[in-house]
């Protein structure tokens with residue numbers, strides 16, 4: 001797998017090695033002229049739930065180009081541009097944004113949907129519309145619907161195969177017509193292909209783009225490819241995929257996404273850990289007993305059985321989203337905030353993870369999963385997994401990192417739960433109240449709260465568990481928290497190391513040596529998972545429940 005180690009340098013040199021293909025040269029492009037965003041797999045779940053709503057949010061904020069600006073800023077080796085500052089306008093924090101602010105008009109942008117499903121432009125718009133208006137940042141007033149209507153007029157749909165010339169030629173013609181109609185004399189054309197597709201079709205789609213849809217050199221500009229996770233199915237296939245795409249596009253043209261990295265409270269982790277004196281002395285094996293990183297969904301695969309059954313919950317959520325969060329929780333302080341320095345520290349964490357033991361894994365499959373006609377009757381695919389990871393280094397030796405992810409459970413929630421050790425020589429018998437915990441709630445209702453023991457208010461000297469609570473909706477009223485898809489990042493070294501960790505276990509699942517336990521939809525998952533958690537040392541606080549504060 002190609003390494004990003006010398007990111008900017010590497011990218012520049014691979015540009016020159018590609019000869020004189022002008023579409024590969026990012027060094028002197030003018031960030032003006034038409035911009036075409038092409039969503040491949042536009043008929044799918046990701047496109048309707050996340051990609052189009054994120055584009056709509058950016059459009060509403062008069063910053064549809066942010067997506068591209070962030071990609072550009074990464075290209076320049078700058079820290080990821082967090083350009084929305086929680087308000088309504090792009091602030092142009094990074095140099096690249098700054099230089100572009102005011103130059104790019106949203107009327108230069110056009111969005112193309114592409115997939116095999118035969119639907120019209122309007123049918124695609126109808127599929128998307130509801131999700132635009134439901135999106136978290138929306139106030140859903142009449143202005144909102146008007147905005148949505150205007151946005152949807154920017155969207156055009158083309159149907160075609162992922163490995164056929166005809167569809168991609170049609171797509172190219174449509175993009176080209178848009179470019180010709182929008183371009184000013186010295187404008188360039190930029191084409192951003194977003195692969196909202198299962199990774200199995202990435203190679204053929206990339207080949208088709210390369211053959212038929214590259215930006216036209218006489219107009220200048222660039223062509224870039226954004227790919228989703230999971231990147232491959234294991235270490236070997238990820239390397240093969242990297243090779244296949246790498247033959248077609250330079251590393252500077254390929255962007256791999258993990259949208260969990262874009263979540264507000266994930267972005268906050270570095271600030272929290274390295275800009276606060278509170279945490280610094282406590283964040284280690286001397287004080288922390290266990291760390292859980294949890295993803296729960298209260299719905300099943302919902303028509304995505306075909307994609308999901310091939311991948312399963314470990315490839316869908318744990319190998320990428322949760323492992324990225326783990327890296328940010330466990331890494332040492334980077335030398336600076338540049339992507340290379342952050343990446344180096346994350347890679348060290350991944351390299352320190354010891355091989356997973358079968359007895360520290362519980363897999364589950366919800367009852368009814370196989371009712372989906374696209375799922376084989378004998379599917380061994382887990383829809384739930386709890387996996388204990390152990391990091392062999394000075395800071396974390398002996399501290400279990402429990403990664404848990406499941407579909408069709410009793411709630412929808414993602415959180416990091418840091419449980420501290422008990423107070424030595426406790427004079428209050430605090431054990432009955434439970435241990436201190438620091439919880440970072442990624443979603444829904446972003447919050448950080450610290451569960452701590454206080455005196456029960458009143459005459460008696462008794463203790464109770466309470467919390468210091470920073471609930472974002474309450475603390476940052478009126479501030480819009482950008483959806484994850486408005487910010488993008490990822491790195492190939494991390495990807496490789498993450499596959500190294502999970503590949504042996506995934507192969508044992510694929511070979512049927514590790515089997516999922518059936519669990520009821522709407523439950524907590526298999527009870528064996530809670531037993532594993534208890535065995536790892538986690539102590540649940542009975543009788544305490546965090547309640548989101550009222551506004």
Ligand SMILES: NC(=O)C1=CN([C@@H]2O[C@H](COP(=O)(O)OP(=O)(O)OC[C@H]3O[C@@H](n4cnc5c(N)ncnc54)[C@H](OP(=O)(O)O)[C@@H]3O)[C@@H](O)[C@H]2O)C=CC1
Pocket residue numbers: 041042043044045046047049050115116117162195196197198199200201228229230259303304306307316
């Ligand atoms: N759904 C989500 O919330 C998220 C998804 N992702 C990632 O996005 C990618 C797409 O996921 P998602 O949209 O959920 O999946 P879908 O199952 O909805 O697939 C997207 C589209 O791809 C096409 N497709 C599906 N299966 C195949 C196949 N076997 N061969 C060729 N084309 C196929 C279908 O379009 P058509 O038949 O019309 O061509 C479908 O509409 C995955 O890599 C996933 O990991 C990432 C983050 C979030």
Ligand SMILES: O=C1O[C@H](COP(=O)(O)O)[C@@H](O)[C@H](O)[C@H]1O
Pocket residue numbers: 259297316317414484
């Ligand atoms: O990557 C994926 O993420 C979604 C959940 O994302 P969230 O931001 O809503 O938590 C998940 O439903 C999907 O299976 C997976 O592919």
